[in-house]
Amino acid sequence: MKAARLHAAGDLRVEDVPSPGEPAPGWVRLKVTAAGICGSDLHNFRTGQWINRAPSVVGHEFAGEVTAVGAGVSQVALGDRVVADSRFWCGECPACRAGLHNVCATLGFVGEVCDGGFAEETQLPARLLLRHDPALDPAIAAMAEPLAVALHAVRRLSAPAGAPVLIAGCGPIGGLAALLLSRQGDRPVLVADRNAARADLVAEVSGATVVDLDALPGDPNLRHAPDLRHAIDATGSVAVMARLLDVLAGGGTLPVASMAWRRS
Secondary structure: OEEEEEEEOOEEEEEEOOOOOOOOOOEEEEEEEEEEOOHHHHHHHHHOOOOOOOOEEOOOEEEEEEEEEOOOOOOOOOOOEEEEOOEEOOOOOHHHHOOOHHHOOOOEEEOOOEOOOOEOEEEEEHHHEEEOOOOOOHHHHOOHHHHHHHHHHHHHHOOOOOOOEEEEOOOHHHHHHHHHHHOOOOOOEEEEOOOHHHHHHHHHHHOOEEOOHHHOOOOHHHHHOOOOOEEEEOOOOHHHHHHHHHHOOOOOEOOEOOOOOOOO
C-alpha cells in the first residue's frame, strides 16, 4: 500500500509499505477514507521537533472504515465509520482511569508514537476510535479533531450570553471557533488575521466582523464590541497573545487554542 512516512526533518516520502496484518487484541484495522494536514504536521516536517520514531506514517486527523477487529474489541464492528482521537493514551494510568486522557502518564500522539492516517490503511487501539454517521462525508468527518479543539476553546471561554468575543487567527481552528460562536445567538464575533483573505472568508461564512488587531482599541469596528473581555488565540504567536492581553478588559478570559513554539 502507499503511505507517507516521515524519515527526518524535511524528509517525507510516499512509499510502498506492507499493509497492516491482523490486528492485535484491542486493536482495529482501518481503511483510511480521508485525512487532513494539521499545522503541527507541517511544523514537525519542517523542524523534526516531535520525531521520536522514524520512519513513521504521519497524520492524526483522519476518518476510516473498520476492516478488521482484534480480540476483545466491542466498541466498534466491521464496516463502522470512525474518526480517531489524535492522542495516544494508555487507558491504564491513574489519569486515564479518572478520564483525564489529556494528562496520561505516557501520552503520545498518533502519527508519532504509532503510525497515523497518511496511508491507505492503518491500525489503532479501539479505545481511540469514535463512530460517526456513515452518511457524513469522510472529508468532513476528518475535521472532527480540529472541531473538537475549537469546541473546547469555546467552552473554556465561558463568555456570558451576548458578550462579544475576539478571535485572533483565521486558520481552521479560529474559523471553526467563529462558526461555533456565531451559532450561540445574538453575540458580536470579531476576527483578526494578518492574511486579509482568510479573515474575510471566515467573516463571510460566520457573520463575524473583521478588525485590525494592531489598531485596537481604535479600530472603528470595535463599536460592535464595547467592553471586550473575551478572546481566543488561534495563532501561537506570543506577540499576538500579548496584544490580546493589552486589549481585553479586566476579568476576562483568553483560551489559547494554538502552540507557541518560539517567541514571535
